Amino acid sequence: MTEPQSFPTGSKPEGASTPEESSRHVREMFTRIAPRYDLLNHLLSAQMDRRWRARTAKELRLVLQRADAVVLDLCCGTGDLAFALQHDAKARIIGADFSHTMLVRAREKAMAANGAAPIPFLEADALRLPFAANSFDLVTSAFGFRNLANYEAGLREIFRVLRPSGTIAILEFTEPPPGLLGDAYRFYCRTVLPKIGGWISGDPAAYAYLPKSVARFFRPDEFVEALTKVGYTNPRYHLMTLGSVALHIATRL
Numbered sequence: 024m025t026e027p028q029s030f031p032t033g034s035k036p037e038g039a040s041t042p043e044e045s046s047r048h049v050r051e052m053f054t055r056i057a058p059r060y061d062l063l064n065h066l067l068s069a070q071m072d073r074r075w076r077a078r079t080a081k082e083l084r085l086v087l088q089r090a091d092a093v094v095l096d097l098c099c100g101t102g103d104l105a106f107a108l109q110h111d112a113k114a115r116i117i118g119a120d121f122s123h124t125m126l127v128r129a130r131e132k133a134m135a136a137n138g139a140a141p142i143p144f145l146e147a148d149a150l151r152l153p154f155a156a157n158s159f160d161l162v163t164s165a166f167g168f169r170n171l172a173n174y175e176a177g178l179r180e181i182f183r184v185l186r187p188s189g190t191i192a193i194l195e196f197t198e199p200p201p202g203l204l205g206d207a208y209r210f211y212c213r214t215v216l217p218k219i220g221g222w223i224s225g226d227p228a229a230y231a232y233l234p235k236s237v238a239r240f241f242r243p244d245e246f247v248e249a250l251t252k253v254g255y256t257n258p259r260y261h262l263m264t265l266g267s268v269a270l271h272i273a274t275r276l
């Protein structure tokens with residue numbers, strides 16, 4: 024993929040100067056905030072995060088209803104998107120993340136859930152997945168892809184593990200368009216959210232990183248272009264909550 028200069032190449036937390044350091048910073052950061060991650064997600068989004076994941080599952084229902092489908096939820100964290108996908112699904116769902124502590128929480132939640140078949144949660148780096156090519160009918164990621172140290176490599180790795188005609192679905196924060204509501208939202212994300220997040224998690228750097236990483240990430244149309252350049256077809260997106268969250272869906276040929 025040859026991108027215009029302005030496109031981001033990958034996440035770059037403060038203090039990281041190489042992609043390896045970026046990955047390590049990100050993993051350590053999520054490992055530190057894991058105990059308060061769910062609480063802060065629900066609190067800082069006023070519970071909207073549940074709706075964003077439910078909407079994602081709804082958009083993907085055709086593949087989720089197939090009993091022969093295998094789904095990978097990448098950067099699954101504490102498992103909330105995997106659980107939302109599993110609700111009413113017939114497909115088999117697997118979660119993967121490179122933070123052990125986030126996965127421990129996901130497993131605890133899976134064990135506590137009554138009725139549903141337990142989801143396997145595996146430790147894996149999204150840039151070097153331990154799966155054979157053509158393994159999955161759907162690969163999802165909620166609020167995880169933006170943290171990858173190399174976006175092109177991430178899209179290519181997902182492409183590799185998807186079966187032909189498989190679907191990629193990336194749910195991410197994005198900068199809302201200018202205007203009164205967008206500006207108010209930006210003020211909240213850049214000023215209020217880092218303070219509350221830092222205070223409750225005890226990790227101000229992690230919640231200062233969040234708005235910065237969103238500002239660095241692709242705008243929705245740019246991400247469509249990035250998907251197309253890697254070879255995905257029919258890329259499209261749905262915006263939610265004042266245009267602050269985008270769900271991109273595309274197909275692997």
Ligand SMILES: C[S@@+](CC[C@H](N)C(=O)[O-])C[C@H]1O[C@@H](n2cnc3c(N)ncnc32)[C@H](O)[C@@H]1O
Pocket residue numbers: 046049050053064097098099100101102103104119120121122125147148149150164165166167168170171172
């Ligand atoms: C903001 S959390 C999202 C968790 C979950 N998907 C959700 O919806 O709440 C981002 C997750 O991405 C994971 N992550 C970031 N980079 C990763 C990578 N290269 N490989 C695997 N997981 C990664 C982090 O460990 C973290 O658990």
